[in-house]
Structures are given as C-alpha cells and as structure tokens.
Amino acid sequence: MNVWDVLGIEPTEDDSVISSAYEKKLTLEHPENDPQWKEMLHEAYEVALKLARKRSAATEASSMRLNDHGERLENTYENMENAREEIAVSTAYPYDANPIQIFLGQVSGLYSNFANRIQPSSWQALFQENAEWDIENPQLQDEMVMFLEEKHYFPMAVWAVLEKTFRFQEHEEELRGRHAEEFIDYIVEQVNGTVELTYDCFMDVKIDFDIDRYLYLREMAQYMLMAGELEEVGAYLSEAHELFQDDPDLELMRGKYFEAIGEMEQAMDCFKQVIAMKPDEFEGRWHRAQLLYKLEQYEAALADCNSLLEIEGNQQDALMLSIHCYTQLGQLKEARMKLQQSNDIDNVHDILRYVHGIKLFNKYRYTQEVEEKGQRQARKQISSFLLYFYLRLTWPYILVYVGLQFFISVPIAVTVLWLAVMVWSGWKTFKTYRMMTT
Template sequence: MAERVMTYWSLLGIDPTADESVIKKAYASQLQVYHPEEDPEGYQRLREAYEWAKKRAKALQAEATSCGMDEDEWHCDTYDIDDPDDEISVLQSSWQAADSESSPLKRHPAQVFFEQMEELYDDFPRRIDPEQWKILMASDYMWDMDHQRERLSGLLRFLEKHRHFPRKVWDILNQSFYLLEQKEDLFELYDEEEIAFIIGQIQGTAELGYACFEERQLNFDIEHYLTLRQDAQTLLMEDNPVAARDDLAEAYDLFQHDPDLQLLQAKCYLRLGQHSEAKLCLQQVLKLKPDEHEARLLLAHFLYKEQHYDEAIGECKLLEEQGVLNQDVMSIYGNSAIELGRIEQAWKKYSETEPIWQKFYHFQYNLMLLRMRNRHLFNQEHNPRHAEYKKRVRKSQMWSYGMLMFRLSWLYLFLFLLVYFIFGLPPVFLIVLPIILCRSAWKTLRTARMFIT
C-alpha cells in the first residue's frame, strides 16, 4: 500500500502535500504527458492519483485542524509511509471525509457541466467570448474518459436548441469534442441535416459574424434575431428568396447594424431582380465593414452590368489593395477596361497577374482572354505573348498541314514505289513522284486557305 501511495505522488510529480491548489496544478501539468486520447491507461492512473490526492488532502487538513497542528507537523507525523496499517487508516479517513461531504441529492457531473454551458450560452456577451468557452472546456468533466460517450450525445442534444456561436467558439467545441474527426460516424448515428449544419459552422462554409454585437446594448431578443438571420441564409441557399425576404425584413426591424444581414438582403434582392435595392444594401455593408470582400466584389459586378465601368474598375482596385486579387476580380477589371477601349491597360494587368490565372481554369476570365486575343477585334501590339503565340501557332499549323499532305499522298507513293521496284521500271518513271507530291501539296494549300479565310 505504501508503495502504491508513493506511486500516486510520483504520477503527479510532486511531494506529499495537503495544498489542493498544488495538486490541481500538478494534475494539469501531467495531463500534457498522459493525454486521454493518446494514453488512456496512463490518464486513468493519473486521474486515480489525482482523486486520491484530493481526498487525502482534505482528510489531513481535517486531522491537522482537530489536532491543532500546523502543516509541517502533520506532514511529517501523520502516518508512517512504511507502515501499511497506518496508511490504511489514512485512506479510510480520506473516504470518510469525502462521504461526509456528499449529499444524497448530489448531481451527475454531466448535469452540472451542461447547466454551466447553458448559463454561458444565455449570457450573450460571455457566449461570444472564446476565452469563456476555453475555461469551461478545461473542467474536470471534459477530461474524464468514463463520460466520453455521454459528453458527445449531451453536446448534440444541446446544439439542437443552441445553435448560434461565433466561428472561434465552434472551433473550441470541435477541438474539445473531436467533431470533425468523427463526422462520418456522426452522420450515421444522428440526424444528417443537424450534423451537416454543425460541420458547416465549424468549417466556416456558412459563417455569419458576431463582431457587430460586441460592446453594444442589445435591447431586443438576440436569439430570435440570430434565428431569423440563420433561417434567411438557409432559405437563400435553398433558392427561396421570397421566403427569405420576410425573415430578413423582420430581422432588420430589430437590428440595422449587422453587415452580414445587409449582405444577405443584397443577395436576396439580386435574386428577386431588385437591383437598386441590392446596390443600396451593398453600399451599406461597405459602410459598416469596409473590408467585406464579397460585398465589394458583388458591387463591382453590379456596376459592370450597369455599364459603370470606371466605378467597377475602382472597386477592383480597392479589392487589390485589400489583398484580394483572384480571377473574378481580374475578369471584371479586364472586361471593364476593354469596354472603355483601354486594351493596353487590360494586357498590362494580365501580365502582372499571370501566376494567378495559371492556377485553374476560370470560365469568365478565359472567355475575356479569348476576346482579347482575337486579332479581328483588337490590335495585338500590346499582347505580351503575341509573338510567342504566333510562333507556336505557325509551328502547329506546319505540323498539321504536313500530316495532311502525308495522308493525301502516302498511298500513291507506296503503290508507285512498289511497282517501280518489283517491275524494275526505268528511272524516267521517277517523274511521277513530283506529280504525286504536287497534287497533294495543292490540295493541302486549298485546305489551309479555307481555314485561314
């Protein structure tokens, strides 16, 4: 027994003590060594040592108080480490102290944990603070391997009615419950639509911001507002802008300073063909959040469609200044420059951004390039690759026409040579060769002329 006790203290990495704060710090430190996912057996031994040390500390504190001794006295004299009988008595007193503190109505750790989670969720300023969730996820309940299965099912039940978190909080929940790692199992065991929503929030594919709510007096039902906003986004994804418009209007009546809501309204108006309303919403988004790239790109595209080419180019330049330069931006920029007759400017931007457009095929951007390369529409003097392109085309054409000429003449040549060598014809018959070749060349030239014109 004495050897087992010393093992407990060794696992914790500390000397025997009755200071619970020291024990807790040691336990937290050793969790880095005995991680529950990487070393479950080591974690169980560490947990057993931690629980024993806490109970022993309480027992020794109670004994020290009753005997009127200070810590140094009981630390040395409470029991003999080499005396098994003495150690048994200490263990018994430890459990008795713990039992005296317990209540018949003591609640399950899961109940306590999820009540704390609900309290945190209901306090909106704390809900959107990731640090608050890190503190909650560091509780003992989260490290207890015995509760692993019930933790996950409890979280999924909780998320059925509590769905509105910032992306950083979703990340913390994912790191604590390993949701992405087991998403395939979750899809099999739980409602697919619910799991798809959770995975989407973690991955940020449908992220809605919460920064606009920070340090504001929210004199409205924030949960109802967030539900309206989420439902409107879902309806737009399902291509139901009419129903989404009603939810967006109700949400806007509650709160007018949310750039994500304004962006959803703009998308809704665009789907409904209400372009002037969409433009106003996009401009409002950029007032609330100037670095909202999606809104600025939509505005640039809208301006291009409305033939406001200079303004569209201006929005594209702002996106470039903000570090956003992709093929969508370059397509709007290039097409606007072409419409303004600035083909040289379009080719210059093409040269500057060549590494970007080579990454993948973008239909609109490549359609613009084909338009710019059309020598019947535009002079190619500003095309930086025109000489190289002409050389490559000429080489390709020569190869193609050479193959065509060979296909037109090979059979005649083969038959002539076969007859010539088998029957030993005199050299005068070799005059047939240039006749065959000239005939094939004439047909090839006619074909080439047809393609050129």
C-alpha cells in the same frame, strides 16, 4: 448545489422562467433515465417556485413600508429567512447529482448570457473546470449534441473550442449513427466555417431585442438564399432587419436578394452599407463592383476592382473583372497588362483567361491596332487553350488505341472508327474556337 444550479438558471421571482427551465431540463436531459435525478429536479422546481413567490411577496411588502423620513425600509427578518431557506435547500440533497447533468446546467447557464456566450475564453474556462473527467464520454457527447440541436448560435471561434473539446469530426460517423445526419452536417459546416456568419457586430452592443430569434432569422435567410427560395428569403430578411440594422452579413444578404429580384437601387444601397461597416473586407466591395459592371458603369466598377487589388494585389476575381472593365472601356493595353499579371500569378489553364485573350485578339470586335507582341501572346494563349481542349476530348481514345497496338493487330474497322472520333473531336474544337471569336 442549490435549486438554481439544478435548474440551470439565476435566482428569479418569475414563475414562467422557472417553469420554462424545468420543461427544458425534462426535454433535453431525459431525467427518466435517472430516477434520483428526476426526483431531485422536480423537488428543485417546487422549491424554486416557493422561493420565488416568497421573494415576490417580500419585495412587494417592503415597497409599502417607509420609515419616518419617507424612505423605504428593508425587511431584514424576511431577507434572513429567505437566505436561511436557500442555504437549507443547497444542502438538502444527500444525493450527489449526475456530473453530466451538472455540467449541462453550467453549459446552459453560460449560453443564456449572450455577451459571454460569444467569447471563446468563457467556454475554455468552463471546459477547463471539468477537465478532470472524460469529456469525450459518449454519453456526454450525445447530451451535448442534443443540447446543441436546441441552442447552437455561436461564432466560429466558439465552434472551434467546442470541436477541440468534444472532437465531433473525429467521432462523426459514430454520431451519425445516433443523431440526425442533417444536424451532424450542420455541426461540421459550423466547425469548418463553410457557412460562417460573423458575430463582431454584436460586440459591445446593447442587445435589447430577442437575439436568438434574430440569429435564427439570419441563418434561415442564408439557407433560403443559397437554395434560391426568394419569397421565403424576403420574409426572413424583413423581420430580421426590423430587429437589428447594423449587421454586415445581413446587409450583404439583403443586397444579394434585392439584386436577384431586380431592385438594383436597393441592392446598391445595401452593398454601400456593407462597405461602410467593413471598408477593408472583400465581400461588399466585390458585389458592388459586379453590380456596377452589370449596370454598365464600367469606370465605377473598375475603381472598386482597383481598391480590392490594393488590399490583395493578386486577387484573381478582381483581376478578371478589371480586365472586363478595361476591355469595355476600350483600354486594351491595360487589359493585356492585367491579363499578363493574371497569367504570371497562376499558369494553370483557366478558361476565363483564354476567353479574354481571344477577345483582345478579335480584330472585328476591337478595331484598335494591336502591337505585334500582344498578337503573338494572344495566338499562343489561343493555341494552348485549343490544344488543351482537344486533348481533354480525345485522351481516353488515344490511350486505348495506342495500348491496343502493343498487344494485338488492330482491325482496320477499329482504326477507321478511331480516326472518325479524332476528326469529330477536332471539328468540335474548331466550332468552339469559332463561337468564342465571333
């Protein structure tokens, strides 16, 4: 193991890189718990600085030496001296370093290479190399969690490898007792993909900007958007977009943000950009369809709904919005067909379908003649919904009253009170019906 392995970086001539690596090791790995490791870390730091300065001086000197033909000469002697010194350094430590510290150095090195960081196979290979010792060791889990608190920008597939290896969710309660609960929540969210942000757009792309700064801005924009903090969202999105413009997740967030602040034209441009990047995925086209409907562009919204239904024929959200569009366009026969399709897919009571059924049945709003079969279906839907609604209000009272009948002679006052509750619930159901049909 040489000094660069100890510091967890590639050989470099840059003093600031070496100092930064040393400080991070002190912060993340707590070498004060292991005096020998602390001593070795400090020694590695000093030797690395010495090597870096020698390399830098040798590079500068060699650039000044030319042969008789004007070609640059390499200083073979100095190169050999540096090589011998590095070999000596690599064998200078009689102390066998803590395997956890060595492992974390490898993790840090892999993380620093973004192209490899986002590849699940890179992490699988690293963990297989260390399969001979207990990777579920509580100390290792703690050190890994502390590492992830600082460096945690991975695609979901890599989080799956981390979870399979360290079993964070299996040990969730124990980890909550030793670490900040908010960060354990974060790990669980990433593993489950509940707030997933994709990394496909970075594949085979030259990363000539601060990628970790970008990923931080993107993630913060997502959380601020979910929290409704629009002013903060705008700042994060603006800075992130200056760094990178080809991320469909960022464009989708920009579209949602512009729609929320009333900039509909800019929102539409963002959703179009998302569709151009991912034409066969749901999110971009779905949000554009909703915006088109809001802008009363019903035919265009319907076209997007139909495109979504071509991708996934039983997509309930697209079916519901298409029913809205057909209804607004006065095409009630098509609306009823879509409503029936929705009912055939899912027979569970769904208030949206009942509302659509009521709208289609409301002769005051829609004056076209409705077929008798359609009227019967609408009446059946309305009746089923009203019965469901009434029972949702009254079932506890019915259950208690009937139960009392088996055990005691129910006083007349209780019966009167029970009937009053039943009548009141019936009146509430009727008012709901009137509100929905007028």
